Amino acid sequence: MKQIIVAIDGYSSCGKSTIAKQLAQYAGYRYIDTGAMYRAVALCAIRNKISDIRNQMSEITALLPQIHIDFAIQPDGTQHVTLNGEDVEKQIRTLEVGNAASQIAVIPEVRRFLVAQQQQMGKNGGIVMDGRDIGTVVFPYAELKLFLTASPEVRAERRFKELVEKGEQPVMADVLADVNDRDYRDTHRAESPLHQAEDAIVVDNSNMTREEQMSHIYRIFDEKCK
Ligand code: DC
Numbered sequence: 001m002k003q004i005i006v007a008i009d010g011y012s013s014c015g016k017s018t019i020a021k022q023l024a025q026y027a028g029y030r031y032i033d034t035g036a037m038y039r040a041v042a043l044c045a046i047r048n049k050i051s052d053i054r055n056q057m058s059e060i061t062a063l064l065p066q067i068h069i070d071f072a073i074q075p076d077g078t079q080h081v082t083l084n085g086e087d088v089e090k091q092i093r094t095l096e097v098g099n100a101a102s103q104i105a106v107i108p109e110v111r112r113f114l115v116a117q118q119q120q121m122g123k124n125g126g127i128v129m130d131g132r133d134i135g136t137v138v139f140p141y142a143e144l145k146l147f148l149t150a151s152p153e154v155r156a157e158r159r160f161k162e163l164v165e166k167g168e169q170p171v172m173a174d175v176l177a178d179v180n181d182r183d184y185r186d187t188h189r190a191e192s193p194l195h196q197a198e199d200a201i202v203v204d205n206s207n208m209t210r211e212e213q214m215s216h217i218y219r220i221f222d223e224k225c226k
Pocket of ligand 1: 012013034035036038039098101102103105130131132133134182186
């Protein structure tokens with residue numbers, strides 16, 4: 001059977017990565033979390049004491065030649081992002097790195113640097129890739145494009161729970177403000193803003209259980225592969 005490219009885009013905290021991972025497992029495809037790549041660049045910038053991203057863009061661009069990002073497959077089949085060979089999966093999942101990633105993602109040189117690697121990773125198909133610009137910029141010719149969405153309140157609640165599970169002590173109002181800020185930045189940046197590809201199938205999961213959502217998505221995938 002033909003190995004297709006599945007592009008999954010959508011707002012932050014829509015459950016994109018969980019859905020993408022499960023679909024990849026169902027299909028027997030490789031999964032690439034492109035947000036983790038932006039987060040790894042952000043972590044590298046933070047480690048290099050870059051604290052004012054908006055005014056230090058050229059310093060971030062100058063770091064790119066020294067940045068090597070990859071994914072290491074774990075014994076349980078999950079993938080951890082690596083930064084110059086170091087497993088940084090845990091370090092990139094904080095609010096601080098997420099915020100920095102969203103600011104770094106507006107830099108055209110950073111996007112070009114990561115998009116070229118993503119295109120290389122998916123060129124032979126058999127891939128599920130999630131992000132913000134996968135169906136519009138990285139793989140405009142992807143055979144299947146999904147655009148995920150849920151209300152900001154539902155997404156803030158999900159993010160709040162995740163942060164609590166990680167041992168952080170978030171404030172709900174801050175988490176909601178952060179979701180709204182990130183949405184604004186992701187959709188209003190000049191370079192590759194988040195928007196729905198014309199041929200994307202929209203899945204609003206505000207009122208769906210995970211099982212309902214996955215069986216809906218599996219049906220769409222099976223139909224595409226027929
Ligand atoms: O999906 P995430 O929250 O891990 O992504 C972190 C940030 O990276 C997010 O604010 C938007 C940005 N991003 C992007 O601009 N393009 C992508 N393909 C993936 C993520």
